[in-house]
Structures are given as structure tokens and as C-alpha cells.
Amino acid sequence: MVNNNLGVKEQIQQNLQKRNKRLMEKAVPALLFTAAFISVLTTIGIVLTLVFDTMQFFRHVPFWEFFTSTKLSPLSREPSFGILPLINGTIISSLIAMCVAIPIGLTSAIYLSEYASERVRKLVKPMMEVLAGIPTIVYGFFAYSFVTPLLAYIIPDLGAKNVLSPGIVMGIMIIPLVASLSEDAMSSVPNSMREGALALGATRLEVTMKVIIPAAISGIIASFVLAVSRAIGETMIVTIASGSSKNFTFDITESMQTMTAYIVEFTSGDAGSGTVGYYSLYAVGFTLFVFTLVMNLIAQYISRKFREAY
């Protein structure tokens, strides 16, 4: 077995001496770093965009009034800018959504994680993914053209635009999120826990309620918090189905406006120039940003603690 001399060794040696290879090794990380930095720039961009014009806004409107006034009429001759009606609309629609998403999402998660056979799971999970993948505009259309008329049939007093219908539909949209994150949390509880409880003669239900859910609770709560954050940030469903009434009310059969819907309304109406109304867009956007950011940070914190548990 002789080394038939193909000059391979020599070629390799020559190639190793080439400089451009070394250059590549230096240039590539720099390029990649630049790309990675874009995501940081995006965040900076968002914050700067919001902060600048929000500051403009607070030159005209007192901070205190913005956060305490229940009167929002940005276009009147004597405009008033109280964000409370929007926060109220946002919270109420999100609460309705949670009332739908949490029970159904959590029970789906329990069913899939603790009861369903492998076959059922293989069937149901992709369907949940489909549900999660439907664009929100489709849900908006569904809320407007199906759920609102259906609800009006049940509740004759229901306004043509109301917060109930988009709230419910938002809840449906969020079910897969709650279901899949809670299921992850529950199925990551080690099987030995299940076995330990079952060996004591516990039924599936007792295992789930008294061992699995308590063990997975922080993961489950994190999924709820993320769901709230999603509901707060959801735009199209509420824009289409909940109208743009700026009244401060708790009546869920009436029209309300969320922060997101306000932004849409304002950009499709009067986004043209530097009026106070235009700046209010950014003040509302900034509030919305802070709301969701806080929610996300809470969720991250909870689920990080959760991961430390085992």
C-alpha cells in the first residue's frame, strides 16, 4: 500500500498558507454580529420611535390627566386625552378572552397530557396548530359576520359593535397558546411523579389535580400571562368587531375601544400631521408596549423559576 503520489499533501500545505482563509475567519463573525445587532436596533428603534413622539405628546397634555381622565375625545374643539377608556376596553376584552381561553386551553392541555392516547394526541395537536395559524383578520371576519349575529340572537340588547364578541373570538384564538404551553409544562413533570401517585391507588384525576398541576403550576401560570399579553396586543379582531366608542363603561354588550384599535383608527384617519392627536397615537402605543413588555417579562421570570424546579 504505497502512497501513490497525487500531490495531495503538497496542495493541502499550500492551501493552508493562504491568507484569505484567515481573513474569512475574522470577517465572518463581524458580519454575523452585525446581523445579530439588527434585532437590538429594532428594539431601540421601537423604543425611540415611541419615546420621542410620546414626549411631544406630554408637552401638550399633562401626564396626570392622560393616566387618570376617563374622557377621551381627541378630535373635539376642546380635546381631552384620557387613556382610561382604552385601558378599560383593553382589559375587559382581554378578561373575556381569558374566560374562554383558560378553561378550554387548560382542560385541553390536561386531556392531551394526562388522558389522551398517543393516537388522539397525534390527531388533536396538529388541529390545534391549525387553529393557532389562522390569521387574526380571519378571526375578525368570523367575529363580525358570525359570532356577533349569533350573540345578538341570544342577547337582543347586544350592540352591533360590542366587546363581548371579539373577546370571545380572541379567547378562541388564544386557546392553542394556553393549551400547548400548559401541556409542555405538564408533560415535563417527570413520569416518576405520575407513577408514584398511581402506585398509591390514585385515579388519573387525583394524580392530575394534586400532583401534576401543582408541580407544573408556574409553567401553567406563565402560559396564562403570555395569553393575556397576546390578548392585549391583538388588533384586528377588536378593530373589526368592537367598534370605536371611547366611552368609559363596563357594559360588555356595548362598543369599546382598545389601545390597539385606537392606533388603527387614528392611523387610518388623521395620521397626516403633527397634531396632538397624532402624538397621542404614540403615547397610546408606548403604553401598550409597556403593558405587553411587563407581561412578557413576568412570564419569562415565572417560567425560568419553573425550569429550576427539577
Added chain:
Amino acid sequence: GGGNNSGGNAGTNEGAQNNTPSTGNNSAANSEEPVEENLSGAVIIDGSGTVYPLMARIAEEYMSTKQSGVSVQVGRAGSSAGFKKFIPGELDFADASRPIKDEEIEQLAENGLTMDDVIEIKLAYDGLTMVINKENDWATEMTKDEIVNMYLSGHYAADDVVKWSDIRPEWPEEEIKFYGPNENHGTYEFFYEVILEKQDLVATANLQQEYSTLVDLVSKDKNAIAFFGFGYYVSNTDKLTAVKVDFGNGPVEPSLETIGEDLAYAEFTRPVFTYLNGQYAKEKPQVLDYAYYVLEAAPQFAGETGFAPMPDAILAEYKSQLDALK
């Protein structure tokens, strides 16, 4: 939609210079220009929601039969919102359901545009229409004063919670739900300035950006009343009832036969406008071309979109103004 900058149009001038022979058909137009160019670029229009159906109809016809390369974009932010964009030069045309105000003219001047550069075009007549729910069988006829009074802040109740029975005792004792377009809209200002004579609107009035939302809200609420242009009523006669207004000579139903400066519905009649930025018309051939087309098509499509057409004489006058721009 908002936020369009007209900067995008500037670059298209060159493309428009290409004198490729016309392939467009000359439909009903008896244009004075012997050869039609193939134009391109955009024409940006925003403003009145009342005018929107008419202007959108004209735009579509223009794009499908005259210049398929030109993109005419019609928004409906409201007359006031339209002027706000028109003033800094974001628009080629600003539609309006009220005339431009002095303060807006001043702002124009600050942006280097005098009224000589702006051509005001009266497109058609609109009748402000009071609409109620189909199930409302009592308020189908009202006097002008009743309408004014019910919308006046503090006239019936200090907290502006007005009941139908406040107006006529035999009417139901239920709260009236007042609706209307918001302050972006010329219709609001017409109502406030001309009809209410600048007295405050009831505080309970629910003002909306989109006319479609208003139609929706009134059609689902028995106690609702709203006001907007006749066009939005005629396309929804199955959902809404128009109030017949008694101006002193018996109730008048708004219709193309009654809307007009000298006709029975005259008191609630107003012209609707579009304002052309003359500088852009000079710079951008597609804008000028479209302006000619608007004059030609406005009377043609006014009827089907719920407007009474302008007399030909007035339109001829505008045409000569356009000719002067060349």
C-alpha cells in the same frame, strides 16, 4: 388610508414623457386632446368620506377605461383630516364636504401655497340625511327645529340624556342614542356650524370615524339616530329609514329630486368639493389628466352614488381653469 407621501409620484414624471401611442379607448369622452399618452404614476386623494363613493367610482372608471398605468388612490379620512394632509403637500386632491376654512388657507400660505395654486371644484350636491332604525315607526317625520333641538346640548336635559318623549310626549319614553361622524369629517362641521349654528352638540353623542360603523350601529339600535350624507343612506335603504324633514312647508323626503340649491330639501343641501393642488397638476401629467376626467365623469356618476349633479356651466368654468395650468 393615510400616510402616503407624494414624494413617490415625483419620480414618475419621466415615464410619463414617453410618447407611446395610445392603446386606451376613448369611451364617452370628447376630450380636446387629439392623442392620449400612456400615463403612469400615482394620484393621491384623501378627505371626505361623503365624497368617497363618488370619487372612488370616478377613479375606478378612470383606471379601468382611461389610464390603466396610473394608480389613483382614494382615501376617506374625512374632510378636515384631508386638509391636514393637503396643506403640507401630501395630497394631489383633497375631497371635502365643506368649503376650505380661512385658517386652513392661512396654513396653506405658511406652506408656500396660495389659493391661486389651488383649484376648488364643486363636484355635486349632497343632502344631509337624518337616519333612524327600521323599527322606529314614530320619528319618521320631524320638523327642522325638533332636529336642531334634540341635538343641542342642554336643551332638553342638563346631562344630555334625551328621551324621545321629551320631543313629543306621545313618543316612547326611551333614551335617544345620538350618532354622527366625528370631528375629522366635514359632515360634522356642516351639522355643527350650519345646522346647529355653532352651538354645542349633546355630550352623549357617539361620534365615529367610519360611516360604515354608523350604518351598522343605527341599523341595530331601535333608538338610534344619526346624520350623514345622502349617499350612505341610498345604498342602505333596506337597513335605514330617512327622516322626512319639515322645513315649514310640510315633510320633505331627501331624494335626488329634492336635493339642490333651489329645491325643497335646500336647507340641508350642501355642495361637495374637491381641491386640486395646482402645482402638482403642472408637474405631474397624470394629475392634470385625472382632473379633466373628474370634471367629465362627476355628473355622470353623481346620480348612482347619491348626489345631485352640478350644472354644466359651472363645470365648464373649472375646465378653463385647468386649461390655464398648461
Added chain:
Amino acid sequence: MIRISEKEGTAVVADAKREIVIDTKALNLWYGQDQALKNISLQMSEKQVTAIIGPSGCGKSTYIKTLNRMVEMNPLVRINGQILFKQRDIFHRNYSVEELRTQVGMVFQKPNPFPKSIYENVAYGPRIHGIRKKKLLDEIVERSLKNAALWDEVKDRLNENAYGLSGGQQQRLCIARTLSIEPEVILMDEPTSALDPISTLKIEELVQELKKDYTIVIVTHNMQQAARVSDQTAFFLNGEVVEFNDTVTLFSNPNDQRTEDYITGRFG
């Protein structure tokens, strides 16, 4: 409370007069196509320790998990044959697995306390079986922990999380948890293999103590352990019972050549 006072001799000749608690008859078990248990027949007597030994993969865990039907958690499993627990067929449809498991407790290879307090771990069983009274629960917890020889070490920290305990303590906690519902039989699948020698010794002593009240089946890899703690031993190989005899006899005088090879360390 020193419970392990004197070490008794462990090698007890199988006692014919004792009641047979678990009677396995011609048991076969498959995972899908693979047969893991072949025609197993074994009797376990009351208050005796039965050790199950054999090389890895011979079916020890499978067999012991069949005794409380935990093996059926795997949907692939198919079983035929019979197991009688105190004369009742455990596979009979009127016999719920929950009922069976209350009577046949199990301790696992790796300690698996719940992520709860020590107290709650032991109280879990009684609670799900409907015992609510705080006082009764307190008593049960104390008694179980004492019987598992853990009480003295944890009595001042009952409300701390069970994960703060050492491995050996966790395993005794799991035993206490099993004792809390007073089963008849305790199954133990290599209960000491994850533990250090000292903890192992403690558990072995505990088994000696527990057999006064319970019937015990213990799987072990460690032949010394089997010899030390059990009364009878079954030697499994490839899913079959090669030899089943009282422990002294099996280790001193095996009948089968394969048993001898295994206990002298020639394979496995």
C-alpha cells in the same frame, strides 16, 4: 425509638403454613411483538420477603410492575395468565387498578417524592382516600415516618420541601408514603441501586423490620442484598423463572447450572 435492635437470621425456610398472598399462574407478557415474560408461576407468602434476581433485561421490573398493574401504562403491553391477590383475580374487570394499588404498594428504583413538603408527601395517600381530619392525618404521617425509620431525622422540618432530603432519606420517605395507606404488599424495584452504601444498609434493615407487618417483593441486582434480606428468591433469565426456592437453598445449593453461573458471577 430504636427499632432495629437485633439482627435476626434472614434465611428462613419457606413456611408452608403461611397464607399465599400473591399467586402468579402461567403469566405471559408481551411488549408489542416481544415477549418479556414467559409462563411465570410464583407464589409469595404472607409476611415474607421474596427477592427477584437476574441479569439486566430479564424481566424483573416488568414482572414486579405487573403485580400492581403499573405495567399496563404502556399501551403496547399484552398480558395473559392469571395473578391472584388474596384469591382475587387482579385482572378481573370488577377489580379496579386503584383498589389493587391501595393494597399493593410500590417503591421505585429512583426515589420519586412529590415536589411538596415532607408532610404532604406522606399525607397524599390518606387524603386521596378520603381522610380529611387534621388530627388523624398527623397521626398517620408520624406513624408512617416512624415505621420508615425517618421520623427522627425529619420531625422538625415536616413542612420543608421533600427535595431538600438526601437520596437515602427520599427513598425512606417514599417508603413512608407507601406505608401511609397500609397496603398488604410492598413491591420494591431495586430500591437501593441509586443510593450510597450507608443508605442502602438502612433500607435493608428497614425491610427486615417491615416484613413483620407486610409481604414484600424486592427486585435487586445485588446478590448479597438478596441473600441478606430475603426469605425466598426467584432467579429470572430471559423472561423465565429459572429457579425459585428459599434463599438459603438457592444460594448454597442451586438446582440449575444457570443459577449457579449467575450467582458465582460468571455472567450478568
Added chain:
Amino acid sequence: MIRISEKEGTAVVADAKREIVIDTKALNLWYGQDQALKNISLQMSEKQVTAIIGPSGCGKSTYIKTLNRMVEMNPLVRINGQILFKQRDIFHRNYSVEELRTQVGMVFQKPNPFPKSIYENVAYGPRIHGIRKKKLLDEIVERSLKNAALWDEVKDRLNENAYGLSGGQQQRLCIARTLSIEPEVILMDEPTSALDPISTLKIEELVQELKKDYTIVIVTHNMQQAARVSDQTAFFLNGEVVEFNDTVTLFSNPNDQRTEDYITGRFG
């Protein structure tokens, strides 16, 4: 092509006249605070097979990975001491790891072909080192596979995925891949421990063949294997070289008591 015609005697007395290819001088290595190699000094001669034996955790893998500086992929690692490869200090800053690794190839414990075709696996090395010509690549692939005794088995399926091969074939493919760039030295870290006996035999025969052209360092758990294939053997214990000698001497007449204990199976 029958290459393995006759088995040569493996026990060759260390040949003083051979050139020393790898010279390790007083090498120390730490993982963070833990010292894994202590004052290692070893010489490996040209075209000889050096076996490294020792119980688990003694530092065999760490040492062999130091020879091609793969050990430095772990950021915790700190090294002092010297390794000369053909008189050049491999830790010198002018000596790039890429250059070192082209000359000191490595075969791993678990076969680790790339998820590519057989052909592409072997052509990978030449390609990254700038060889583009299809014809030359074909020749290299064929020669390397022949030298790794794999050609006959795969020549008709060069474009199939390497993961379709058996474990033993995969390991020979990895050897072929190493040969493709014609290194001076081949490091093998327990190259047969994941393989069946027949594949192991094939690899052992291959090592015998390869040492005609290459210097080989082989880590093994299996003392018979060390005795069969190597010319010299180093016995590691707790990060130290206890004994280093020609294989025949080390196995027949160990100098150190610990070596004797280990090779007679008394521990490890």
C-alpha cells in the same frame, strides 16, 4: 485486493532508530480546577502503534485530544508543558490548529460520518483544503476507501447516504475520511468500543496495515486489543503515566505493581 495476507507478530521492541514524531514533555492539563493530566512525558515514534490503556476517567481521551488540540474546544481547559510534533511546538502561536489537525488526524469512539453521501464524506477533507478538481477528488476517494478496506463494499453505492452503512463500515469510512488528507499521525479514541466483534477484528487488521504508512496512537479499554495491535503501550492512572514500555514487555513483565494489578483485571 487482499491486503491482509499474513498476520505479523505485533510485539515489536521499540525501535530506537525510528524518528520521534510526537514528543510530549511535562504536560499538565486542568479542566477548571481539576487536573486531568499530570506531568505527562511520552514519545511516539514514526510508523509505530502506541496504545494507551487505563481505567475509566484516567485521562486517556483528554491526552489524545490534546495531541491535535481538540481538547481546547472546551473553554475551561488550561494547559502547560510542551508537545513537539516533528520538532515543532504545537502550541506555538504560528502553528495554526488547522495545520496541526491536517497532519494529525483523528478517529472517534462513536463512528461520526457526516450526513452526506459516502463520496462526499471522504471528499470533504480535500475539498476544504482547496482541492476542487473532480478527477483528483475521485482518485483520492477511491484510494482512501481502498486503504480503509472499504472500497469493495461501497464502490457501487458511493452516492448513498453514509448513515445507511453498518457501524463497522461507518467507522472504516471515518478512517478513510482521515486518510483522505494524508496525515502523518492518526489518533484513535477507542475506535472499536461501539462495534461488534467482527467489525472490531476488521479495524484491528486495518490498524496493522495502516502502520506501514502512518504513526498511530490508539486508546483502548481492551487489553487484548492493546496487546494485539500495538508496538508500545502507555498505562495511565489518575492522569499520570504509570508505565510506558514496548507492549510485549509491559504485558509480560510490568515494572509497576499497579500496572500488573490493572492488566490482570484486579481493578478498572
Added chain:
Amino acid sequence: MKQNTEQVSRMKNRLLLNQVMKYTFFLLTLVALGVLAVLIVQVFTQGIGWLNWSFLTSKLSLNPERAGILGVIVGTVMLMIVVGPVTMVLGICTAIYLEEYAKKSRFQSFIQTNISNLAGVPSVIFGLLGLTVFSRMFGLGSSILAGGLTMSLLVLPIVVVASQEAIRSVPQFLREASYGMGATKWQTIRRIVLPAALPGILTGMILSLSRAIGETAPLVVLGIPVLIMPIPSSIMDDFTALPIQIYYWTLDAVLTPEYANLAAATIIVLLIVLFVMNSAAIFIRNKFQKRY
């Protein structure tokens, strides 16, 4: 536990409760899927009659009888032509940097936190960013480019996370094998890691595009006009896209009821596109799963 009659009856109750709850859980799971079914049936019955060849191949119009969505489809496709490459390049580069170069550094955890927070920012806020930066500051107006860049930033976290996961799941021994041949880091990444991670990356890519195709709010905020008749021909043109057209038609359905049917028909098109894309993602995921 010692048996007594109370125990036995309790056992019966416990078992019953377990069964009851099992079916309750199952039924509630079905509710979610039931809604999905209702939604799809509703949209299809309303829209399928309007979905025909001429609807797909003609231009927009105010007249519902004549309206078609050719320009809308072209707009969506061109939007994806911007989003695809931009997201792909940024996403993969970021993922490589985080997984291969910045591993375990402070900078990595900073960017990682940043990305997961970005993933939770409401899309309407991205719209404001796009409006302020791309539309106004860069003067891109409501062009395809402005929309595409906004969308790219919006879906970037999806691609980054998916690519990171794919890169992480490439076994370390493949990298070692390559380094052992004297390959440099970049050679190893380019020739070994990326090809092995490609299926995972592609799956993430498809999922991010399908998110971008359905997003509406950022485009509304950018100010897409209601009626655009010319078919866009360059990325500097104004455009309209499937979701925004659905939005406008839904909004105007009050005035012209047939618009609701057009919206439904457009939704069918959108759902079919998404279905095909997601199937492709699942196919890729299953086909190339775990080959080592």
C-alpha cells in the same frame, strides 16, 4: 388499606368522578376544534360561490361583480419576495452568531432576551415603527419595500429561534469530526452545520412567512390605500395584500353586503395558501427528522 364498606363506596365515587372529568376534558377539547370547524364551514359556504377563475385573475373594483384579486395576490407575493430573503439572511446570521460565536457570553444572553421580548411586541407597534422609520424617515411611503421591511422585523424572532434550535440540534460530534480534519470554524459551519440544520431552518422560514402573509395590523398602520387597481411591478410600488383586502371588504360590507362574500372568498384563498405552506413545513420536518 384495610377494606371497609365506606372505602368501597368512596372508591366507586372516585372512579366515577374520574370518568366524568375525563369526558368533560375531552368535550372541552372538542369545543376548540368545533369552533375551528364552524369557522371553516362558515367561511367556505359564504365565499366558495364567489371564488372562480375570473375572481383570481381580474383587478380590484368597487363593483363586487367585477372585483378580482389578481393585484392583491401579486402584492402578497411581492411582499414575500421582500420578506423572505431579508428575514432569511438576518435570521440565519443572527442564529449562527448566537449559537456558534457568542455562545454563553453576556452579549448572547442580552440578544436572546431581546429577541424573546421582540417576539412579544404587538404587531401594531411594529406598524408604528414601520410608519415612522421606513415610511416617513426613509421616505418609502406605503410601498412594498416599506411593508416588507416592517414585516421582516416582525417575523424575525420566529426565524431566529427556529434556526437556533436547528443549529443546536446538530450533534457536537459532527463539528468535532470536521475540526478534526483541519477545517476552520466557518468551514465547519458552512459545510457541516448549516446543511444539517437546513430542514429546521426551512421549517422556521416557512412558518415565519405564513405569519407574515396573514398579518394585517402593521399594513393598516402603514396606510395601504383602499383601492389599488394597477398591478404592482416593482418593490417601490404601492400595493395591497390579501389580509388588508379582507379587512377593507369586511369594513365596507355594511355598505355593500356582497363585499362580505368577497372577503370570505379571499379568506379561502389565504387559508389555502397557509395550508399548503404549513403542510410543506410539516413535510420537511418529518422527512428530515433525526437522521443521525
